[in-house]
Structure formats: structure tokens, C-alpha cells
Amino acid sequence: MNIDAFWIILTGALVAICCSLLGCFLILRRMAMVGDAISHAVLPGIVLAFLFSGSREVWTMLIGAALLGVACTFLIEFFHKKARVQADASIGVTFTTLFALGIILISVYAGKVDLDQDCVLYGEIAYVPLDIWLTESGMNLGPRTVWIIGGVLVVLLLFITIFYKQLYLTSFDPAFATAIGLSTTLWYYLLMGAVSLTTVAAFESVGAILVVALMVGPPATAYLLTDDLKKMLIISALAGTIASAAGFYLALWLNGSVAGAISAVIGLQFLLAFVFSPGHGLLAKRRQPVAVMKANA
Amino acid sequence: MNTLWDFLSMSDANVRFVTIGSVLLAASSAVVGCFTVLRKRALVGDAVAHAVLPGVCLAFILTGEKNPLILLLGSFLTGWLSLIIIDLVTANSRVKEDTAIGLVLSVFFGIGILLLTSIQHSNNENQSGLDKFLFGSAAALVGQDLITFGAVAVLLLLSVLLLYKEFKLVSFDLAYARTIGLPVRGLELLLTTLTVLAVVVGIQSVGVVLMSAMLITPAAAARFWTDRLGAMVLIAALMSAFCGAAGAYVSFTAPAMPTGPWIVMLLSLLAIVSFILAPKKGLLARYLMQRRLRRQMTRENILKTLFHLGEAKGEYEHSYSKQQILERRRQPLVRMKNGLNALRRQGLVQESSNGWALTPPGKKEAQRIVRLHRLWELYLTEYLHLASDHVHEDAESIEHVLTPELEKRLEELLDYPTADPHHTIIPQQP
Known part of the structure; x- marks a missing residue:
């Protein structure tokens, strides 16, 4: 395995762990499509940050996009709760509006913004090793992206371990959480902020679509394999990591996009869990009635 | 203005294709989208x-050419498959x-x-242009595409028109539709198929991500x-058609x-305007x-307070200062002032140097509200067997909405009562 492949797989794995950890909370709250919406809605934030700072300054981009992500969830809530737009329609209207705004901004400032439409959707993880972070003394610290996503992962891990109880309670039993004095709104927006941050950090390298695949796929697979949230978090992080490694080699073999290949592997993982999961799989469900009949006989 | 005229006259064949194409695609996906x-x-x-x-890519790999019909067929198949899988999972x-x-x-x-x-x-040189499915390119619509998409759009509109009643039932009352023997499964499948068709052709103009906006x-x-x-x-189709034409105009000028x-973007603007400004x-x-209702409640509560004060004193025309009213019933001062002024304009209270007093019509109105309040309290204790100290809160809100018909019903049910559960007198109809 050469060094480039190592960096690409490492980036993929880091993104996968970030996304799948957050995804667990998203799918338990039945908000998978909000994750999808955020991943598209950060686009205008990135373009605007780009215009203001005039460069691909990492921190402005992260902040700009994270703000747009939170604004997107806010708008979804606003349309749904205040204007009484149907929940799913409110998600659909919001993210398409923001995405359209992003693309229009890109076209208007085509000369000034070095962003590509395709890159937005499926990124190019294969370019990760090209953008090396060199210190003043010329020391090679490895690709810049790895550091950014690694940083986000550390923040996320801290966030989830320290506030595990709050996240757990507000996700599973909002009424009880409110009763013992937790603000469900605060944790909702904190979680959405984390989702936006992760999306943006992962955006450049893997694109919107892989972010969605990683946020929904591995958690859904883990959800079919266990009933315990802690185990679910660990399984989905593992599944995401395996998918990014396997996806890399699949892409190499087919000479195609790495992000696309990782999504394909995620689909395969879910299919396996869907059919063979010992507790919740198709086969297990088929067998159960037979076992009961035997027991009765 | 000249460019607008050039555009509207449609003298340029290309403009004609793009505009008609965009309008057809937008309108047909809006129609199907309503049901979705x-x-x-x-x-x-x-x-x-x-x-x-x-589906598009597979169709291309299998045939090696970009025949729009084959590509449409491929995309239709995978689009449909995706829906089946969602239902299955x-x-x-x-x-x-x-x-x-x-x-x-x-x-x-x-x-x-x-x-x-x-x-x-x-390195298959034939492949260029496949990626237009990603972002759509209405501006690249040419004559042959237009015929294909036009046919699909007409097909969509025609099916909705012919099966309008059936689709309506399936969308609103599935159980009833099943009871009267409609083939519900089949109709749902047909609606699904129409959705996929709309998406497959609509993608050509707006691309993958924005397609859902055309439906929703x-x-x-x-x-x-x-x-x-x-x-x-109809409204959805008209809005969409307008935005489709406007979008074509934008790409014509720029x-x-x-x-x-x-x-x-234009559709979203229309939608946001609708969310905010639509009547009702x-x-x-x-x-x-809500504001009107809130104000009405404030006014009625003030009348009620004056009535209560009068009841305690045994004289209803007596004047009270704002402070005295506030002591009887806590409420924001500004809101009370506005309420009092509105009541004076309606001739229900009058202001003098001693303060505020009920006028005869004001007393009548106050009596009506207090009466409703006490009737409701009595109803709750008699019929729901609630304890008499639990009924006040509920009566506080219902007194503002009870209609004369309900008042009459309540009276009959309670056999024309004279006292409420707290043994205070229920004022009789003036």
C-alpha cells in the first residue's frame, strides 16, 4: 500500500467515523432527511465565505457553512411550526432553495469562486494527498484535510462522550428530558451544529452525497444489529471505516469515483444486515414463526 | 424591454424549444407533485x-449510445426500483x-x-453530456428532446385528468377508497409510476438535487x-409554468x-410569499x-372584572380606578388601557373623573359573559363530575367562544339553573 492510498483511506475513515457517530442520533430522531438537507444547504455558506475571505481559508469556510447549516434547520423548523407547512415539504423546500442559491452564486461569481458544481456533489477524495501541510521549516505533516477532519473528530468525540447522557435522553425521551430540566431545543441545535460542522469539514474531500450515505447507511446497518446505543455507535463507526477502505479498492478496480464506491459498499453492508441480521434481519424473521410452531408442537 | 419582447415573440427557434420545454416540464411535475x-x-x-x-449510466454502458429513449427507459427502471426498495425496507x-x-x-x-x-x-468519446443529468440543462433542450418530453408531459396530464377522482380518493381517504372497491394497490402503483416519470423527464431541466423542488x-x-x-x-401548475418560462427568460438574457x-429560486420565492401572505x-x-381574538378576550375580561366588582358592591354603575381593576384581575397595564379605550369607543364603558364604569349596554354584555362562565362551570361539575374548584380555568377560556345556540343547549341540559357550583348567582338573560 503506497502512502497516497494510506492518506486517502485514512481521510475516508475519519470522515466515516464522524458522520456515522452523528448519524446514529439523527436516525434515532427520525431526522435522516434533515441531515441530507443540511449537507446540501451548506453550499451557499461556503460560497459566501469564499467571497468574503477571498481564499479557501479553512476557518471562514467552516464557520460560514456551519452557520448556513444551522440556519437551514432553523428555517425547516420555522416553516413547519410557525407557517404550518407539512414537515417533509418544509425540508424539501428549504434545502432546494439554499442549494439553488448556492449554484446561482457560483455562476454569478464564476470568475472569483474556484468551486466546481460536481465537486460539491461528489468531491474528489483522490486529490487529498496533493494538498500537503508544510510547516515553516519545511516539515511534511501530511495532507491538510486529514488534520481538519481529525480535529473535527476529536471535537465530536469529546462532545459525544461528555454529553452522552443529554444526547441520549433528548433523542429517546424528549418529554422526560424536559421534565428533568434539559432544554431539548438547545441540544437539537447543538446536534445540528455538529452535523453542519462535520458536513463542511468532509465536504471538500468527499462531497455532499457521501456525507449523506455515511450519516444514514452505517447507523442504519448498526440499528439492525443491536438495541444498545453505545454498541450502535461503535458498530456504525466500524462499518463506516470498513466501507471507506473497501470503497477505495473498489474505485481503484473500476477506475471511478471513490465517494461513489464507498456509497456502494455502504449499500451492500446494509443489504447484508437487512437479510442476515440475527435479531432484525429478514431471515431471522422468517425463521421465528417456524420456531414458534415447533415449540407449540 | 426589447429583450423581453424578443423573448415573448419567440422568433428564435431555440428560445421556443427551451421555453416550451421548461413550461411543460415544470407544469407536469407540479401536477404530479400535488398528489405526492x-x-x-x-x-x-x-x-x-x-x-x-x-439507470442512465447502465443504459449507456449496455447500449453504448445516447439514445434519449433508452436513457429514459434506464432511468425510469432504477427510479422505480428505488421506490420499491424504500417500501420493502x-x-x-x-x-x-x-x-x-x-x-x-x-x-x-x-x-x-x-x-x-x-x-x-x-475514454469513450460518446459519453460527453451524460453528466447533464446531474445538474440539468434546460438551455440545451433541442427539437427531438422536446418531442419526447412533451409526449411524456401530455401523458402525465392526461392520466391525472382521466383518473382525477380516483387519485383524489387515494390521496385523502385510503380506507374509504378500499371500501368502495377501488383497486387501491394499482392506483398507488400508478401514482408512483407517474411520479417517477415526472422526475425522469424533469431532471433534464433542473438536475438531480433540485428536482424534488419541482415536485414539492x-x-x-x-x-x-x-x-x-x-x-x-391548477394553482401549482400555473405557478410552475410561470417560473419555468421566467427561468428560460433569465437564461435567454444571461x-x-x-x-x-x-x-x-423563483418557485421558492413564490412559496415563501404564499406561506406568509396567503389569506386565511x-x-x-x-x-x-390571533391578535384580534386576544384583544377581544382582553376586552371581555375587563367587562367581566367590572361586573364582579359591581356584584360585590351590589351596584353596577359605580366607577373604579385602573388600580382597582388591576387589583381584582392582574394583567399588563398597557393591554388593559388599550382594552378600556376600545370598550369606550364601543360605548360599553364610560370614563369619568372617578374612573371607569359600565354603561347599561356594557353591563348587559358583561352579564352575558359571566353567565356563560358560570353555566360552563356548572356543566362541568354536573356532567363531567369535576370538583368545583377545578372548573374555573376551563371556563375562563370557553366563555369567549360559546355561541348563543350552545348557551341555549346548556341551559336546557342543566334545567335552567340559577346558581353555579360556587353558589353564586347565574345572571339571567337580560
């Missing part, structure tokens, strides 16, 4: 839009619908991207203007501008109505 949204399956369209990509596992949609959407699209990039890297946004906006399905479908995002259901209309 009403059946609470708005985001399913998003999944279909993404799932179209692998939701029905057969504990995975919820939103997760299933997100999963199918991203996995299908990922496979599509994998195939697309793989084709692009294979006009329907969501039209919903705010009417409660009738027929009107809703060729570098992408048509699809502009169509979506709009945010503003509902806010105004």
Missing part, C-alpha cells in the same frame, strides 16, 4: 431523482421511512457516480391558497446563468386573527 405531497411522500421524489443516475425491518429514503437516495446516487466516473475515465415547492405553496384539490393542482436553479392560512393572516 398530499400523500406525505414529498421526499420520495428526492430519492427517485437521485436514483435515476445509475420500511415494511420488512425496523428501519424508519426517512432513514430508508436517505439510504436509498445516497447509495443509488453513489453507484451512479461510480458508474459515471468509470465511463468518463474509459409548487404543491406546498398552492396548498396555502385553497382547500380544494382541483384548485390546488446565457451564463443556469436555468434550473433560477426556476427553483398564511402566517400574517393567522397572526392578525
